[in-house]
Amino acid sequence: MKTYTNTGNKDTRSGFGAGLTELGKTNENVVALCADLTGSLKMNDFEKNHPERFFQIGIAEANMIGIAAGMTIGGKIPFTGTFANFSTGRVYDQIRQSVAYSDKNVKICASHAGLTLGEDGATHQILEDLGLMKMLPGMTVINTCDFNQTKAATIAIADHEGPVYLRFGRPSVPNFTPEDQTFEIGKALHLIEGSDVTIVATGHLVWEALEAAKTLNEEGISAEVIDIHTIKPLDEKAILDSVSKTKCIVTAEEHNYLGGLGESISRVLAQHQPAPQEFVATHDTFGESGTPEQLMEKYGLNAEAIVKAAQNVLKRKTS
Amino acid sequence: MPNTQELKDLTTQVRRDILRMVHKVNSGHPGGSLGCAEFFVALYQDIMDRKEGFDMDGIGEDLFFLSNGHISPVFYSVLARSGYFPVEELNTFRLIDSRLQGHPTTHEGLPGVRIASGSLGQGMSVAIGAAQAKKLNNDSHLVYSLHGDGELQEGQNWEAIMYAAANKVDNLISTVDLNGQQIDGSTDDVLAMGDLKAKFEAFGWTVVEIDKGNDIEAILEGMAKAKSLAGKGKPVCVLLKTIMGHGVDFMMYTHAWHGKAPNDEQLENGLQQNPETLGDY
Numbered sequence: 001m002k003t004y005t006n007t008g009n010k011d012t013r014s015g016f017g018a019g020l021t022e023l024g025k026t027n028e029n030v031v032a033l034c035a036d037l038t039g040s041l042k043m044n045d046f047e048k049n050h051p052e053r054f055f056q057i058g059i060a061e062a063n064m065i066g067i068a069a070g071m072t073i074g075g076k077i078p079f080t081g082t083f084a085n086f087s088t089g090r091v092y093d094q095i096r097q098s099v100a101y102s103d104k105n106v107k108i109c110a111s112h113a114g115l116t117l118g119e120d121g122a123t124h125q126i127l128e129d130l131g132l133m134k135m136l137p138g139m140t141v142i143n144t145c146d147f148n149q150t151k152a153a154t155i156a157i158a159d160h161e162g163p164v165y166l167r168f169g170r171p172s173v174p175n176f177t178p179e180d181q182t183f184e185i186g187k188a189l190h191l192i193e194g195s196d197v198t199i200v201a202t203g204h205l206v207w208e209a210l211e212a213a214k215t216l217n218e219e220g221i222s223a224e225v226i227d228i229h230t231i232k233p234l235d236e237k238a239i240l241d242s243v244s245k246t247k248c249i250v251t252a253e254e255h256n257y258l259g260g261l262g263e264s265i266s267r268v269l270a271q272h273q274p275a276p277q278e279f280v281a282t283h284d285t286f287g288e289s290g291t292p293e294q295l296m297e298k299y300g301l302n303a304e305a306i307v308k309a310a311q312n313v314l315k316r317k318t319s
Numbered sequence: 320m321p322n323t324q325e326l327k328d329l330t331t332q333v334r335r336d337i338l339r340m341v342h343k344v345n346s347g348h349p350g351g352s353l354g355c356a357e358f359f360v361a362l363y364q365d366i367m368d369r370k371e372g373f374d375m376d377g378i379g380e381d382l383f384f385l386s387n388g389h390i391s392p393v394f395y396s397v398l399a400r401s402g403y404f405p406v407e408e409l410n411t412f413r414l415i416d417s418r419l420q421g422h423p424t425t426h427e428g429l430p431g432v433r434i435a436s437g438s439l440g441q442g443m444s445v446a447i448g449a450a451q452a453k454k455l456n457n458d459s460h461l462v463y464s465l466h467g468d469g470e471l472q473e474g475q476n477w478e479a480i481m482y483a484a485a486n487k488v489d490n491l492i493s494t495v496d497l498n499g500q501q502i503d504g505s506t507d508d509v510l511a512m513g514d515l516k517a518k519f520e521a522f523g524w525t526v527v528e529i530d531k532g533n534d535i536e537a538i539l540e541g542m543a544k545a546k547s548l549a550g551k552g553k554p555v556c557v558l559l560k561t562i563m564g565h566g567v568d569f570m571m572y573t574h575a576w577h578g579k580a581p582n583d584e585q586l587e588n589g590l591q592q593n594p595e596t597l598g599d600y
Contacts, residue, residue, distance in 0.1 A: 031455070055451070058485075060478035063444045067482070070384075070448020073433050074456055075376050078448075093438050094475070098445055102425050102435045 001217050002192050004210055006174035010147035012204075013111040013168055017042025018147075019154025020079060024050045027077065027158055033068055034081045035061045040170075041081035041111050061086045065094040069104040077158055078106050084113035084167055085126035088133060099163050100136040107157050108133075112170045113143075114254035115282070115299055116204055116292040125287035131259020133165040134232045140185060141232040143167040143253075143261075145206035147175040149229060152183035160185055167203065169254075171292045174207045186230045188238035194224035197310045197317075198242040198249040202228045202261050205252035205280065205301060212306035223310060231261050236268045243269065248276045248317040250309045254301055257281035276316035278309035321364050326535045328596035329400060330360045334566045335599060336396035336409055338589045341580040344413040347421070350576035351467065352393035354498050354533070354561040358465070359397040361538040366546070368460060373403055373430035381460045382449055384434055386442020387467035387496065388422040389578070394432075395419050399600070403431035406600040440473025442466060443493055447483050450491040461549055464493045469501030472510050477522075483554040484523030492545050494557040497532070500574035519556040532561035567592055 023030045024046045032046050033055045047054040057064040061082055068078035080087065087110035088095070099106045110129065117125045133141045140162060144150040150168045157164045177189075191206070192213050201209035206227045213223040224242050228235065243249050249269070251262035257279040269275050282299050296302045321329070333356045341347035363369070367381040385394050392412065399406040404418070411417035418427040422437030434445045446464035453460060470476065483491060495515065503509050512518070519526050525548050529541035538559070545555045563577070564570025567589040570581075581589055 053455070055486075057482065058478075060482065062441075062475040063447075063478035063482055066441050066444020066475065066479065067448035067451070069434065070445035070450070071452045073376060073382070073445075073449045074378060074452030074458070076452050076455065094441055094444075097435050097438045098441050104434075 001213065003214070004176040004191065006176050008175055009172035010175045011170060011172050012144055012147055012150040013040070013170060014042050015144070015147035015150030016109055016111065016154050016166070016168055017045060019151040021045040021049070022151070022155055023158050024053070029075055029077045030079060030158055031055065031071055031076045032079045032081065033057055033064050035059055035064050035086065037082050040083070041109070043081050061091045062094045065091045065106070066098050068106045069098040069102060072104045072106060079109050080106065081109050081111070083124060084110035084129045085124055088129040088165070089126060092132060096136060100139050103138065104163060105161055107164045107166060109154070109166045111168055113167045114169060114204070115287045115295040115301065116169050116171045116254065118170065118292045118295065119289050121289040122286040127254070127256045127282050127287065128259060129167060130231055130253070130255050130261065134264065138162060139232065140164045140230070142185065142230050143203040144229050145203055145227055146173060146177050148177045148179050148181060149183065152181045153229065156183035156185060169204060173204055176207065186233045186235055188235035189227040189229070190238070191227055192223065192225040194222040194246065196222045196246060197314055198224045198226065198246045199252065199306060199310065200226045200228050200239060200249060200261070200265060201252040202231065203254050205254055208301070208303040209252055209306055211303035212310065215303065215307050216310055221310065221314065228261060231264060234264050234268065239265055239268055240273055243273055243275050248313045250278045250280060250306060250313055252280035252306050255281055257283055276313050278313040280305050280309050323535055326360050326364055329364065330356050330535065331593045332595070332597040333360060333393060333396045333400065334593040335590055335595060337392040338567065338581060338586055339599065340392045340396070340409055340412040342586040345580045346413055347392055347580060348389040348578045349392065349580065350500070350563040350570060350574070351387065351390040351496065351498065353567060353570060354563045354565050355390055355393050355465070355496055356566065357533050357535050357538055358494070358559060358561070359393050361535055361542065362463065363397050363401040365539060366542045367463065375433060377433065378456060378458055379460065382433065382462045384442045384446045384449070384462070384464040385423060386436055386464055387439065387470050388436030391419070391421065391423050394423055398431035400597070404429065409600045439467070439470045440475040443476055443479040446491055446493065447479055447488050450488050453490055461546065462491050464491070466493060466495050468495055468497045468499065468512070468515070469506050469509070471495065471512055471515070480519065480522045480524065487552050488554050489550050489552050491554045492549060492557060493554065494559050497558050497560045498563040500563045500577065502574065502577050504574055516558060523553060524556045525551070525553045526556045526558060528558045530560050532559040533565045
């Protein structure tokens with residue numbers, strides 16, 4: 001079984017910051033906007049190097065989205081930065097009308113997504129953002145899994161014409177994807193080949209899926225692990241090819257099971273190839289205060305939960 | 320550049336267009352559209368420095384953003400009569416498969432429209448973004464926007480008003496259509512906004528008042544003044560006092576015609592008050 005090495009824990013938001021720094025050097029049309037969270041979003045470097053292209057909006061996210069939409073008129077490529085909650089739910093109508101419906105080339109970059117924001121609690125832990133964003137016509141939705149992938153995705157979306165939601169997080173997590181990768185929007189990554197069960201994960205749950213596959217392997221279960229970094233457009237072929245082999249699937253995400261990656265995959269399977277599916281996700285609940293590890297354990301979003309889900313789905317599989 | 324009489328003739332024709340568009344589909348917003356007819360005609364025929372044709376980025380020309388998108392009839396009529404698309408297309412207003420959606424949008428690729436609007440309160444932020452992009456591009460042209468007075472009840476406007484002054488967005492001229500009416504009644508009855516001039520000035524804007532907002536000469540003079548105040552470190556607000564439904568006597572001084580179309584008889588009456596000048600579409 002293929003294994004992956006953690007080259008050292010890093011936060012995905014720093015991957016975003018590093019990508020933005022790179023874009024500052026290579027693409028003069030890239031501008032950055034932030035709503036009073038420059039440090040949290042790791043946008044300081046861009047601000048320092050390109051003050052004329054950095055716009056401090058203040059605590060006014062609705063205004064930030066509108067200004068970003070306006071800046072595209074004149075050829076700029078705006079990257080907005082704030083927490084995922086304030087990047088989506090708070091400004092849904094602004095994104096819907098001024099960005100998505102108006103076909104504007106805005107990159108909505110969202111940190112501190114999900115439970116792993118930790119101690120600040122449920123007011124800040126959005127678990128509904130993927131659903132909100134994937135429902136908007138024309139919106140590309142990306143949820144990256146580690147530092148390197150987040151950096152590569154940040155660079156890649158500048159070359160993609162159209163609105164993008166890029167979701168990442170706060171905690172330090174294993175960094176295991178290649179440093180020199182090219183990020184391909186909409187292309188699933190086959191991390192481990194397997195034959196008994198497909199595990200599809202996104203964001204912070206991808207590393208957990210790799211850990212789960214190790215445990216399952218020790219039990220004699222061959223798990224195929226796929227990283228779906230792009231929730232929309234979804235790489236349907238990768239999912240169907242894998243499930244045609246394994247006949248069952250576990251989906252894992254730091255998001256509500258209503259509206260998330262799992263439901264997108266259910267739709268694809270129901271249309272083309274019905275198969276048993278288990279959801280590692282939050283189940284229609286808000287989060288709460290705690291450390292990221294405590295929360296991920298309490299809400300069943302770790303390797304152990306994925307192993308259990310795989311065991312359960314295997315029992316439901318008809319050969 | 321057209322003379323004042325030509326602008327007045329065009330305004331009369333635009334009023335006919337507005338009435339006929341909303342009558343045909345028995346929907347749309349004639350009141351605010353009629354009240355802003357002179358402003359749109361002055362803006363597109365005289366005030367703005369526009370290029371031929373339409374390019375979304377609008378580099379090297381003045382830009383306009385309509386924030387109160389429900390007055391799309393006047394916007395569409397003036398865009399068509401300023402050469403952005405054939406006037407015959409006004410016939411398709413609010414019909415299925417039309418580029419002239421109920422509220423303006425870029426989605427169907429209608430030339431002249433740079434942002435969707437309709438959900439209120441978003442246009443000033445967009446105009447600020449476009450104005451800042453112009454500065455980044457070393458483009459000295461101006462950005463204009465129009466907002467309803469009732470629309471200022473949306474909080475996003477005040478985020479934008481605060482930001483534009485703090486960041487010296489002085490290539491922006493935002494006009495507020497002060498007709499004092501909104502759907503549920505007068506703005507004072509629904510949610511009084513107090514002294515808007517004092518509010519804008521307190522937020523750091525320069526304010527120009529046009530008391531006769533349905534008088535072409537007064538608009539030209541007031542907007543020329545607004546232009547002369549651009550580039551001096553402050554965004555410019557124009558408070559344009561208009562009469563909702565102007566030019567059609569039974570639609571004036573009331574909010575009743577905010578979003579209601581005239582019947583056959585009312586249309587005839589309204590058209591008689593505004594005789595054909597440049598030819599109907």
